[in-house]
Amino acid sequence: MVETAPAPGPLLSVRDVGKRYGARIGCADVSFDLWPGEVLGIVGESGSGKSTLLGCLSGQLVPDTGEVVFDSRDRGPVDTLRMSERERRHLGRTDWAFVHQNPRDGLRLGVSAGGNVGERLMANGARHYGNIRATAQDWLARVEIDPGRIDDRPRQFSGGMQQRLQIARNLVSGPRLAFMDEPTGGLDVSVQARLLDLLRGLVRDICLSVVLVTHDLAVVRLLADRLMVMKGGHVIESGLTDQVLDDPQHAYTQLLVSSVLQV
Numbered sequence: 347m348v349e350t351a352p353a354p355g356p357l358l359s360v361r362d363v364g365k366r367y368g369a370r371i372g373c374a375d376v377s378f379d380l381w382p383g384e385v386l387g388i389v390g391e392s393g394s395g396k397s398t399l400l401g402c403l404s405g406q407l408v409p410d411t412g413e414v415v416f417d418s419r420d421r422g423p424v425d426t427l428r429m430s431e432r433e434r435r436h437l438g439r440t441d442w443a444f445v446h447q448n449p450r451d452g453l454r455l456g457v458s459a460g461g462n463v464g465e466r467l468m469a470n471g472a473r474h475y476g477n478i479r480a481t482a483q484d485w486l487a488r489v490e491i492d493p494g495r496i497d498d499r500p501r502q503f504s505g506g507m508q509q510r511l512q513i514a515r516n517l518v519s520g521p522r523l524a525f526m527d528e529p530t531g532g533l534d535v536s537v538q539a540r541l542l543d544l545l546r547g548l549v550r551d552i553c554l555s556v557v558l559v560t561h562d563l564a565v566v567r568l569l570a571d572r573l574m575v576m577k578g579g580h581v582i583e584s585g586l587t588d589q590v591l592d593d594p595q596h597a598y599t600q601l602l603v604s605s606v607l608q609v
């Protein structure tokens with residue numbers, strides 16, 4: 347008899363996640379599976395619950411209800427809401443990455459570019475200075491920063507360069523899942539386009555899964571395989587990105603799409 351390997355399960359499995367702020371709904375009844383290498387976009391107007399959901403998924407907020415199971419490299423599926431702070435920190439520097447909208451929230455401003463990238467390698471046990479520096483240089487080049495600027499501080503970089511440095515710092519250790527909160531927000535349009543192209547290439551190269559929050563439909567069109575549309579804390583429509591954007595079913599999604607087309 348030929349033995350076949352078990353089919354891989356979802357990387358992230360989210361069931362009935364909900365969070366309230368007093369009487370106000372942050373997000374409610376959110377369920378989805380995220381598969382290895384898949385990019386899931388979460389869109390919706392301001393206050394629709396995107397950041398609350400991202401916080402609940404990434405361990406920055408504690409949801410009131412639900413379950414978030416992540417298929418970790420070390421231990422297989424783990425319930426991330428019930429793990430210890432220490433275990434969550436370990437995930438945060440190995441399997442997970444978080445790209446903030448403002449690169450200053452995700453970088454150490456007092457440390458050189460090379461230090462910012464190398465730090466995550468050292469947190470994972472790398473000790474050989476020459477190797478760490480060579481890997482940092484390689485990653486600076488991958489995010490289109492001149493490796494000759496390895497000793498510059500983030501403050502000496504432009505906003506777009508800082509964002510690319512934050513991406514290098516996050517991806518250097520080969521995470522499997524990245525949470526991204528408006529990664530191109532706050533940048534001007536031509537810088538955004540280049541960053542999106544770069545991100546798309548990197549995500550494919552390292553088979554990264556991404557949960558991407560944005561209010562920008564052009565960003566999800568380019569990056570996301572699948573889309574969830576949120577309103578009032580609830581997911582009101584989901585599906586393949588092109589399907590949802592080209593043939594929106596919910597009146598709110600239709601409005602969202604048509605308001606962009608009119609711009």
Ligand SMILES: Nc1ncnc2c1ncn2[C@@H]1O[C@H](COP(=O)(O)OP(=O)(O)OP(=O)(O)O)[C@@H](O)[C@H]1O
Nearest residue numbers: 367370371372390391392393394395396397398399
């Ligand atoms: N710390 C908080 N305390 C009280 N209410 C909050 C808090 N954070 C969010 N909310 C409320 O929860 C709801 C969802 O907010 P959330 O920030 O998740 O939306 P969002 O879609 O990320 O918005 P934006 O695009 O403006 O960041 C809103 O009604 C908001 O007022």
